[in-house]
Amino acid sequence: MMLVIDKPAGLPVHSGPPAQRRSIPVLTDHLDALRFGLPRRPEAAHRLDKDTSGCLILGRHPRAMAELNQMFRDGRIGKTYWAIVQGGPAEEEGLIDLPLARRSPERGWWMKVASHGLPSRTRYRVLGRGESEHGPLAWLALEPLTGRTHQLRVHCAESGWPMLGDEIYGDAPREGGPGLQLHARSVTVPLYKKREPIHVEAPPPQHMLLALRTCGWDG
Template sequence: MTSPERPALSQDDLPFAVLHRDAMMLVIDKPAGLPVHRGPAAKGRIIPVLTDHLDALRFGLPRRPEAAHRLDKDTSGCLVLGRHPRAMAQLNQLFRDGRIEKTYWAIVEGGPAEDAGLIDLALAKRSPERGWWMKPDPKGLPSQTGYRVLGRGSLDGIQLAWLALDPLTGRTHQLRVHCAASFGAIFGDEIYGNAPRSGGPGLHLHAQSIAIPLNPKREPIRAEAVPPPHMRAALAACGWAADDKLS
């Protein structure tokens, strides 16, 4: 069965901002709800995915860029794309070596007792039937996340905390499981929290900034993404102002 045809898209049609562009890579601000790849759930259906836009992101090069790492469909923010094979090889090595700094903003229900700390919980798949779903498991892969509390507040009677999360490892759903298991699920999480499957507030997890040391003789390339509209009420309740410096 052939895939449904989709119209060719131009740079004017891009539903996201390009935060950085050079000869090696792009950094885009991926919207929440946009899958990076067309997975099994999308088979036979015409739904928007990032790969629909890769031709429009060539910017004169003969090849389409490729995602150098992953963001969940419902996570917004900084996503790095390599523009050619040599760039992809270098970026993949930097990610494997843990040399790329990533900071996420999250709104969690409740919140940690301490204003900063380290979550050290090994993770494993919940079950073969659950696909990407994960759980804390002492026999799983080592997983660490640093956190800082940036603000606290409440929204509609729910106590919330605004966190900066620094993943020191890159496990599937790491931030979502670590928060839920340690002090409170990320607000709007349908899998590890109590958010409804439809009509909920949306996952409040945003890849806010990234720093990529492409050239050892220069400062890392940095990009920052403004939080998406669905997170701003909860962020404001925790003390964020739209005109604040992002980091």
């Protein structure tokens, strides 16, 4: 029915504009190797940003894709992300409820908080805190209750604690920065009605290990 892969940071899930397609590797370049005996290659059932690592669900055939798409629409698939943010929330857990809209047609997928935007909600929990050369940091578990583009990044930045390494919504340099500190840590999929939901975790990427350990992770 499905595969869950650990997508590396920096690998786009889908092709970009035609001018980029020849020069930038994308996930679809590798999907034929994941057929495992089926006549068609699997396809991504949802999206991860290019610079986000971690759990990505693939549907192995059209019926699986239809069922997974319906589960996503119904909000039955659980997703938890790990993020390192600069500063951090005053409360140990909470809910961010800020509607989002596109920033402008020229900015493509860049988003902003706007009263006329689509409802967007993110639940957060602080897993640890620490001090680094970037100042105070917090390690968060983020659960998106809606699925807007760049939702987690915008919600953190608008709350006053942008993600470390975010060059769009934070203050990270475009070259030589620490890399976006956002990782799709786990997914939980109720794939079979009479069985327990399938839970999959992806280990954090190399570029997040230092900040995670600074905030108390002992993995």
